[in-house]
Amino acid sequence: xxxxxxxxxxxxxxxxxxxxxxxxxxxxxxxxxxxxxxxxxxxxxxxxxxxxxxxxxxxxxxxxxxxxxxxxxxxxxxxxxxxxxxxxxxxxxxxxxxxxxxxxxxxxxxxxxxxxxxxxxxxxxxxxxxxxxxxxxxxxxxxxxxxxxxxxxxxxxxxxxxxxxxxxxxxxxxxxxxxxxxxxxxxxxxxxxxxxxxxxxxxxxxxxxxxxxxxxxxxxxxxxxxxxxxxxxxxxxxxxxxxxxxxxxxxxxxxxxxxxxxxxxxxxxxxxxxxxxxxxxxxxxxxxxxxxxxxxxx
Amino acid sequence: xxxxxxxxxxxxxxxxxxxxxxxxxxxxxxxxxxxxxxxxxxxxxxxxxxxxxxxxxxxxxxxxxxxxxxxxxxxxxxxxxxxxxxxxxxxxxxxxxxxxxxxxxxxxxxxxxxxxxxxxxxxxxxxxxxxxxxxxxxxxxxxxxxxxxxxxxxxxxxxxxxxxxxxxxxxxxxxxxxxxxxxxxxxxxxxxxxxxxxxxxxxxxxxxxxxxxxxxxxxxxxxxxxxxxxxxxxxxxxxxxxxxxxxxxxxxxxxxxxxxxxxxxxxxxxxxxxxxxxxxxxxxxxxxxxxxxxxxxxxxxxxxxxxxxxxxxxxxxxxxxxx
Numbered sequence: 001x002x003x004x005x006x007x008x009x010x011x012x013x014x015x016x017x018x019x020x021x022x023x024x025x026x027x028x029x030x031x032x033x034x035x036x037x038x039x040x041x042x043x044x045x046x047x048x049x050x051x052x053x054x055x056x057x058x059x060x061x062x063x064x065x066x067x068x069x070x071x072x073x074x075x076x077x078x079x080x081x082x083x084x085x086x087x088x089x090x091x092x093x094x095x096x097x098x099x100x101x102x103x104x105x106x107x108x109x110x111x112x113x114x115x116x117x118x119x120x121x122x123x124x125x126x127x128x129x130x131x132x133x134x135x136x137x138x139x140x141x142x143x144x145x146x147x148x149x150x151x152x153x154x155x156x157x158x159x160x161x162x163x164x165x166x167x168x169x170x171x172x173x174x175x176x177x178x179x180x181x182x183x184x185x186x187x188x189x190x191x192x193x194x195x196x197x198x199x200x201x202x203x204x205x206x207x208x209x210x211x212x213x214x215x216x217x218x219x220x221x222x223x224x225x226x227x228x229x230x231x232x233x234x235x236x237x238x239x240x241x242x243x244x245x246x247x248x249x250x251x252x253x254x255x256x257x258x259x260x261x262x263x264x265x266x267x268x269x270x271x272x273x274x275x276x277x278x279x280x281x282x283x284x285x286x287x288x289x290x291x292x293x294x295x296x297x298x
Numbered sequence: 299x300x301x302x303x304x305x306x307x308x309x310x311x312x313x314x315x316x317x318x319x320x321x322x323x324x325x326x327x328x329x330x331x332x333x334x335x336x337x338x339x340x341x342x343x344x345x346x347x348x349x350x351x352x353x354x355x356x357x358x359x360x361x362x363x364x365x366x367x368x369x370x371x372x373x374x375x376x377x378x379x380x381x382x383x384x385x386x387x388x389x390x391x392x393x394x395x396x397x398x399x400x401x402x403x404x405x406x407x408x409x410x411x412x413x414x415x416x417x418x419x420x421x422x423x424x425x426x427x428x429x430x431x432x433x434x435x436x437x438x439x440x441x442x443x444x445x446x447x448x449x450x451x452x453x454x455x456x457x458x459x460x461x462x463x464x465x466x467x468x469x470x471x472x473x474x475x476x477x478x479x480x481x482x483x484x485x486x487x488x489x490x491x492x493x494x495x496x497x498x499x500x501x502x503x504x505x506x507x508x509x510x511x512x513x514x515x516x517x518x519x520x521x522x523x524x525x526x527x528x529x530x531x532x533x534x535x536x537x538x539x540x541x542x543x544x545x546x547x548x549x550x551x552x553x554x555x556x557x558x559x560x561x562x563x564x565x566x567x568x569x570x571x572x573x574x575x576x577x578x579x580x581x582x583x584x585x586x587x588x589x590x591x592x593x594x595x596x597x598x599x600x601x602x603x604x605x606x607x608x609x610x611x612x613x614x615x616x617x618x619x620x621x
Contacts, residue, residue, distance in 0.1 A: 036409040087593045099408040100355055101592045104549060107542055108588025115582040226538060230420065233413055268428045275417035275424075282414045283402055 007143065008263040009256055014148035015217055016255020017155035021210035022232025023239070023247035024159070025203035031242040032179040032199040038103055039080070039110035041229020043204050047073050047211020048220040049117055049126070056129050066154075069212055070205045077204020078197045084109045085200065086193075110225060118222040128215035147216035158209050159248060162202070166244075175199065207232070227271060234278040240288025249290060316463055320456045329455050330527075335567050336462040337523050342547040342559035343473045344516030349545070350553040351477060352509040353489030354404060357541045358415030361422035362514040364536035366392045366521020368426065371439040371531050381445040385522045392518025393511050400510030404503070419538050426533040438532030445526040458527055465523065469516065474556055476512070485509050486554065546588065 022044050029035050037043075050072050054065035084105050132147035166172040177185040178195045186192050210232070214220070235254050239246025254274060262270045281288065320329060341363060348354050366388040373384040403414050426433045433439065444453040445461055452461050476482055484505050487495035496502050525531050547566050551558025573580045 036413070038412075084589045084593070099412075100349075100545075100549065100553075103355070103357075103409065103412055104542075104545065105589050105592035108585045108592065111539070111581060111585030112589065113585075115579075115585060119578055119582065226420075230413070230417065237413075269424065272421050272424045275421050278417045279403070279414050282406055282410055286406065286410065 003143065004263065005260075007145065008259045010152075011145060011148050011217075012256035012259035013252055014151040014255070015259065016235075016252035017152055017248075018210045018213050018217070018251070019228075019231050019235040019254050020248045020251025021155060021158070021213070022207050022228055023235030023251050024162070024244060025207040025210075026233050026236040027242050027244055027247045028199055028203045028206070030236070031244075032175065033196060035085070035102060036106075036233075037085075037200075037203065038106040038229070039113060039225075040203065040207055040232065041225030041227070042110040042113040043073060043077060043080075043225075044207040044211045044228050044232070045117065045220065045222065045225040046076060046113060047208030048128075048214055048224070049121055049211075050208070051212035051215070052126050052128055052220055053121075055131070062131055066209070066212055069208050073208035073211075074201040074205040078201045080109060080204070081197050081200035086196070114222045114225065121222070123222060125219035125221045127219050131215050151213045151216060154213055155209070158206070162206065163244070171198070230278065231274050234274055234281070237278060237281050237286070237288055240291030243288065243290050246288050246290040250288065313467070316467075317460075320459060326455045329459050331567065331571060333455070333459045333462045333527055335563050336459075336466040337520050337527065338544075338547060338563040338567060339466050339559050340469055340520035340523065341517055341544050342551070342563055343469060344513040344520065345544045346513075346548050346551075346554070346559050347473070347477075347485070347516070348509045348513035350548050350555065350558060351482060351485040351489060352506060354506060354510070355408065355412050355545070356415045356510070356513070357412045357538065357545060358399075358417075358419035358422075359513070359517050359544050360536045360538065360540035361415075361419040362392045362396060362517035363521045363524070363540065364422050364426060364531075364533070365395055366518030367525040367531045367536070368433055368439070368521075369518070370522035370525045371442045372432070374526075375439055375442045381443075381526065382447060385445075385519065388522035388525075389515050389518040392521065393515045396514025396517075397507060397511045400507045400514075404506045404510060416538055416541070419536075419541055423533050423536055423538075426536070433533070436533060438530065440530045442525050442529045442531070444529065462523055462527065465519070469519065470560070473516075477556055481505075481508070489554065550591075 022040060025040050025043075026036060029037050029040075047069055050069040051065060054060045054068050055062065058065075060068065085102070088102055088105055132150040134147060136143040136145050137149075138144070164172075166176055174185065174190045175195055175198065177188065178190050178192065182192060185195075210228075211220075214228075218224070231254065232251070235251035236242075236247045237250065238254060239248065239250030254277065257277070258270050258274055261273050319332065324332075341359065344362075345356060345359050348356055369391045370381075370384040370388040373379045373387055374381060379387075399415075399418055403411060403418070406414055427436050429435075444451050445458070446452065447461075452458055477485075484495070484500045487498065487500050488502050488505055488509075492502060524535075543566065547562035548558060549562070550566055551560070551562025555561075570584070573584055576583060
C-alpha cells in the first residue's frame, strides 16, 4: 500500500512538473504582457513532435535533440508573436473587447498549428523512442520508476536555468523590469519590442521542454494541446497566475492529485478532476495559493 | 414611401423566399445546409445575448448545446415522449445548468471566464463519453425519432427545413424584442461600463445571470433541433471547436448587432462548406484566416451600417425617421 502511494506520488510529481512547465509558459506571458496565449498547448504539442523528429528520424542524441527542439520551437514562438500577437497588441489598447480578439487570434493559430502537424506528421499518435532506462530502481523494497525520476530532474534543471536567467543575467533583469513597469523600463534602455518577442520565445521554449519530457508518459497526437494547455493553465491558476514559483507548486500539486485519483478512484474521470479544480480555484481563490488577492480598483 | 413599410416589405420578401426555397429546385443537400444554418442562428443568438450584448465571453456553449441535444434525444428515443415536450424540456434543462454555471462563473472576466467555460465544455464532453448508461458513450444515441407536431411527422428534409425555419424566425423575433426592451438596454449598459451601470441602478449580477440563462435557453433549443435534424447525437459534435464556431459567428456578424447572428451564420457556414473542397487543407486555412481576420478586421460586419440600404431603397427625397 505504502509502496503504491509512493509510486503514485513519484509519477504524480513527474507529470506535475510537465504541467508546471506549461503553467510557467502561461505565467511568463501573463506577467509580462497581461496576455493569455490560448495556443500555448499547441506549442507544447509542437515540442513533442519536434522532439520525436529529432530523436527518431534524425537520430540525434538526447541532449542535442532537446536543444534543437528548444531552438526551433522558440523561433516559432517568436514568429507567432510577430504575426498573430503584436499587430493586435497595438490595436487593442483602449478597446473593451480587446481580449476577445486576442483569444480568437491565438485559438486560430492553435487550429493552424494542429492541422499543420496533422498534414506533416499524419493524424495518428506517434510514440517516442526509449530515452530513459525503463527498469525501476529498488530502494528499501520500494520500486522507483527511473524514467519518471529523469523527467523530474530535467524539469527542475530547466526551471533553475530559467530562474538563473531572470535573476542574474542582464537581459533577464531587463525582462523583469519590463513586466513591472513598461514605460520606466523603456526609459532605462530596455528595447520593449525585443523584450516582448523574447518573452514569447521563452514561453514557447519552456512549453517545448514540457513537450519532450512527456516521452515516458504519453504518445504525441496533434490534438493533445487542448488538454495539456488547460492543465498547464490550471497549474498556473492554482499557484497564482503570473507567479513563477506558483506555477511550479500548482503543477506538482495538480499532478499528484490527478495521479492519486487515477490510482485509487477511477482513471476515466481524471481530466474532469483537473478541470473542476480549475473552475473551483477561479471561483474561490482566483489569485491562487501564493499570490495575494488583488485590491479592486475603480 | 416610408422606411418602416420598406423594412416590413423587405422582411416579408425574405420570409416568402425562405418559404418557397424547397420549391425552387434546391437539392436536398443544400436544403440540409440551410436547415443547419437555422440551428446555428439559434445558437449564435444565444451567445450574442451573453457575449455580444452583455459583454461576458463564453467558450462553453457547445456544452449547453450538448445538454439540449442529449435531453431531447433521451426523452424521445428512450422515454418515448413527444417532440414538443422534449423541445421545451431541452431548453429548460439547459437553462437550469446555465443558471447554476452562470451563478458561479460570472464573477470572472475576460480570459479567466473563457478558460472556466472551456473547462465546463470539456467536463460535459467527458461525462457524455464516460457515462455510458445515460449517454451511450462515445457512440452516442442513434435512432432519434423524427419530430412530429400535432400528428404531423416531419421526416423529409423539407419538413425539417420548415420546422427549423419557423422556430428560428419565432426565436429571432423574441430575441429582437427582448433586446429592444428594458432588459436589452441593461445588458448593453453592463457591457459598456460595469461600474457606471451599477451606479445607475442596474443589478449587474442579476442581469448577467439572466442574460446567461437566456443564452443557454437558446442553446438548449438549438440542441433539441439538432438532435431531431440528424436523428443522431454523439459527443464529438460538441467539442470546444464548436463553441469557437459560435463565438466566431457572433464576432463576424458584429458583437451586439441584432442581425449579427443571421449574417454571421450564413457567412461562416458558407465559408466552411466552401473550404470543404480543400479536404486536408480545410482546417489549416480556416485557422489561418481566423488569425488574419482578427489582425485585419477585428470588428466583423459590425462596421457596416445597414441604414444606407433602407435610405437608398426609399429614394433620395424621403424623410429618414430616426426611431
